Amino acid sequence: MTEPVIRVTHLSKRFAGAGDTVTVLSELSFSLPDGGSLALTGRSGSGKSTLLNLLCGLETPDQGEVQAFGETFPAAGGRSPKAASERWARLRRRDIGVVFQDANLMPALSLGDNVRFRARLAGQTQASSAHWLAQLGIGELADRYPDQVSGGQRQRAALAMVFAMKPGLILADEPTGSLDHHTADAVADSLFSLQQSTGCGLILATHDPALAARCQYRLDLGHDQPVLTASSAAPSPS
Amino acid sequence: MTLFVALFSHYRRHPLQLLALALMIVLATTLWTGVSNLTERARASLAQSERAVAGQQQLVRVDGQAVSVRDFAVLRRQGLCVMPWLEVRRPAPAGRVIGVDPFAGGCFGDQVPGQAGGDALIGEPFLDIGDAAALVDQDNPGTLSLLVPVTVLPAELPPGYELKDFSLGPATGELGESFLLNLDALGVLVLLITALLVRSVYQMGRVQRRESFALLARFGVPPGRVQRLLLMEMVVLAALCVLPGIWLGRWLAAVLGGGFGQALEGLFDTPLYAVEGGGFALPAVVMVTMVLVACFTDQRLWAKLPGVSAAGPSLWLAMLFLGVVMVGVTPGLTWLFTGIALVFVAVGVLTPRLLSASAQWWSDRAGGLVLWQRRELAVLFRRLALPVVALQFAVAMVLAVQALVTTFEDTFEAWLAQRLEAEFYVEVPDAARAADGVRYLASRTELGDWHLVQRGTARLSAAAGSGAPVEVDLFAIAPIGPLVTGWTLQTSVADAWSKLAAGEGVMVNEQLARREGLKPGDSLGLTVGGQAREFAILGVYADYGRPAGEILAAGQRLPQAFRPQFESLSMNPGDVTMTEIEQGLTEVWNAGKLTVRDNRSIQALASGVFDQTFLLTRAITVLTLVLAGTSLLMMGWVFFSSRAWYYRLLSV
Numbered sequence: 001m002t003e004p005v006i007r008v009t010h011l012s013k014r015f016a017g018a019g020d021t022v023t024v025l026s027e028l029s030f031s032l033p034d035g036g037s038l039a040l041t042g043r044s045g046s047g048k049s050t051l052l053n054l055l056c057g058l059e060t061p062d063q064g065e066v067q068a069f070g071e072t073f074p075a076a077g078g079r080s081p082k083a084a085s086e087r088w089a090r091l092r093r094r095d096i097g098v099v100f101q102d103a104n105l106m107p108a109l110s111l112g113d114n115v116r117f118r119a120r121l122a123g124q125t126q127a128s129s130a131h132w133l134a135q136l137g138i139g140e141l142a143d144r145y146p147d148q149v150s151g152g153q154r155q156r157a158a159l160a161m162v163f164a165m166k167p168g169l170i171l172a173d174e175p176t177g178s179l180d181h182h183t184a185d186a187v188a189d190s191l192f193s194l195q196q197s198t199g200c201g202l203i204l205a206t207h208d209p210a211l212a213a214r215c216q217y218r219l220d221l222g223h224d225q226p227v228l229t230a231s232s233a234a235p236s237p238s
Numbered sequence: 239m240t241l242f243v244a245l246f247s248h249y250r251r252h253p254l255q256l257l258a259l260a261l262m263i264v265l266a267t268t269l270w271t272g273v274s275n276l277t278e279r280a281r282a283s284l285a286q287s288e289r290a291v292a293g294q295q296q297l298v299r300v301d302g303q304a305v306s307v308r309d310f311a312v313l314r315r316q317g318l319c320v321m322p323w324l325e326v327r328r329p330a331p332a333g334r335v336i337g338v339d340p341f342a343g344g345c346f347g348d349q350v351p352g353q354a355g356g357d358a359l360i361g362e363p364f365l366d367i368g369d370a371a372a373l374v375d376q377d378n379p380g381t382l383s384l385l386v387p388v389t390v391l392p393a394e395l396p397p398g399y400e401l402k403d404f405s406l407g408p409a410t411g412e413l414g415e416s417f418l419l420n421l422d423a424l425g426v427l428v429l430l431i432t433a434l435l436v437r438s439v440y441q442m443g444r445v446q447r448r449e450s451f452a453l454l455a456r457f458g459v460p461p462g463r464v465q466r467l468l469l470m471e472m473v474v475l476a477a478l479c480v481l482p483g484i485w486l487g488r489w490l491a492a493v494l495g496g497g498f499g500q501a502l503e504g505l506f507d508t509p510l511y512a513v514e515g516g517g518f519a520l521p522a523v524v525m526v527t528m529v530l531v532a533c534f535t536d537q538r539l540w541a542k543l544p545g546v547s548a549a550g551p552s553l554w555l556a557m558l559f560l561g562v563v564m565v566g567v568t569p570g571l572t573w574l575f576t577g578i579a580l581v582f583v584a585v586g587v588l589t590p591r592l593l594s595a596s597a598q599w600w601s602d603r604a605g606g607l608v609l610w611q612r613r614e615l616a617v618l619f620r621r622l623a624l625p626v627v628a629l630q631f632a633v634a635m636v637l638a639v640q641a642l643v644t645t646f647e648d649t650f651e652a653w654l655a656q657r658l659e660a661e662f663y664v665e666v667p668d669a670a671r672a673a674d675g676v677r678y679l680a681s682r683t684e685l686g687d688w689h690l691v692q693r694g695t696a697r698l699s700a701a702a703g704s705g706a707p708v709e710v711d712l713f714a715i716a717p718i719g720p721l722v723t724g725w726t727l728q729t730s731v732a733d734a735w736s737k738l739a740a741g742e743g744v745m746v747n748e749q750l751a752r753r754e755g756l757k758p759g760d761s762l763g764l765t766v767g768g769q770a771r772e773f774a775i776l777g778v779y780a781d782y783g784r785p786a787g788e789i790l791a792a793g794q795r796l797p798q799a800f801r802p803q804f805e806s807l808s809m810n811p812g813d814v815t816m817t818e819i820e821q822g823l824t825e826v827w828n829a830g831k832l833t834v835r836d837n838r839s840i841q842a843l844a845s846g847v848f849d850q851t852f853l854l855t856r857a858i859t860v861l862t863l864v865l866a867g868t869s870l871l872m873m874g875w876v877f878f879s880s881r882a883w884y885y886r887l888l889s890v
Contacts, residue, residue, distance in 0.1 A: 056456075105453075
């Protein structure tokens, strides 16, 4: 069994609503082995995006803990939250690549500069933006700005950025959600192909069953008691 | 591609925004440096002159004549410690300079004039007396004084000389200081308004960069690091823009200096000495600080201050009340300005809140799009508190400056009308007898009104208060006629002008009356031409702010020993041409070319100079108002820019 890149134990998250509290995630536990891929599915509001935010430290759980890259991050109210926040920031900078549905690129930088900038933040000073943009099929767009290319091209550039930083884990929130079917397939192909070739872990939130099926594991947050299930080609989940 | 470069790339895509920001900083620096440089120079000049003459005394001739180089030589030969002090009045902006002979000051020991406060007689406004003498000509008149150590007693003086306190100009009271305080207030206002403008432009950029900041947080860049880099970005930009701004500001001050100097000297008799304006360091530090405070102060910080949010409107109402009370009861100008500032800030904060609450209340009575529109208005009003404060300050300043200039203008016009009542005046040549000219004019019956003016000095022998003798200007006029009886009298005895003509007393100017507590009917002890006499005060005439003490007397009633320093004949030619009169006086006095001045031309010229003096003051205030309005518009723009997505949504 490969060492998990991320482990979640009894994770709960609540949000204060209008006069009451909404529990989005309750007592969730799972782990993902290094290099594995996991699809988070479920209806809108089931907590997919919230879970992704918890897995990269953009939000703090109310209960439970997250272990990522060998470090443990306790729930809110734990000791030294500032130190925890700084450790999460370091992980996001160097080890965890995050891709959202949109707004993944610095608007004032060209696509090439975006890739170079993200790689440099991760400490990959030798990374070639041309190489990664070419890998995603948009090598000729390196000098264009985000508002000068299509949505699909922007998502490919966002993936190029993430792969250029050589992360241990990629978190993707509906990475193809705003794209047409044809472009979504192309972007997904690029994502899985590069994920397998680089050997990094991948957790993606999606509504698309076909996309979810390409992952080794699946966690349906629509159930009251979500359980990690394996796709046919996947090793047994923990 | 470093983080700093990535952040600064925003301006690569929005160069006009960077240009606007840079221009705002340059403009702010130029205006503030210009105004503060002028004020600083004037203050330094005043302080310089006060320090230079602090506690000094001078030797003057008993006969009232000005001292000369010959007097200096005579006194030195007699072994008296005397130091020459030659003041050369150069037209502004060059300013006055003082010629000194440091070697002659050797006998002063540690009491050398000009060294009080640790300053040596080096650098402007002090020059070697030889260099200063070379500057003296018709355009740059010079006045020689002879200073003696304070240890010299009257008994040690040779005959024909006496001791007198040395001062460079009459006390101006609060007049000059209030003028400078007005400029200070203008400087603060310029700083406030331009700070808001810089903030508006910067905030607009911040709104556009919000997406990048959020992305950087996702990328794991700590917000503190982003904030530090943004700070560094602004420090670099401010440092680059502040330097040309300061240079332009000093240039503006130099351009304005001429009119400013004339205003100070003409209105307040305050000499503007040639002193260095401030350096680059202070404006640079002030402006960089202003830019950083304007760009990075979080408005929410104010609300987080202990007590502020809890106090709510009551805090601002209390501030308004305090301001109103201060304006009503304060005796000093500084507190008055502070009180007005409190009122403006409180009203500025309360007005948008009041408007916002009204819009909110109004929206509760509407539905649909109208409800949304009124709620939006309520939010907009709350956001506009700062620009509204700035606009209030600007409007108040424009009104104040306009009132100030108009008052000055009226005063100046009235003063000119008083002193230049006659159409022409003719100087009596040095070698001529004024009485011959008077006889000639009296023989020309077809001539209009005329009189002889003899200007000299007299001494109040028993000045009220200090008991020290006070030197005043003495204007002896004969005959007392319509050219002078039209002067405005503030208080007087009955038939004051007739009694003056009859030699039953004298008149005093307003400043002297105020300083010495004089009023009509009082008896005034005057030493004129070495003779002490008592005169009744017949009236107090308006002097339109001229601070020097003046006495107006009928010429024929003064002691024979009175030696005027300057004599002239003022006249309206009537049915005679001025050429004919000039010819007649030339023959009577057996003189060459006479100095004849056309008072109407002088009046027109003086009014022109005055207009020019305040043209830029008016321009700066109007510009400030425009800037305040612009900042209001820009804050509105920032508001609408930040909500553009919302409006697009409504459109969809």
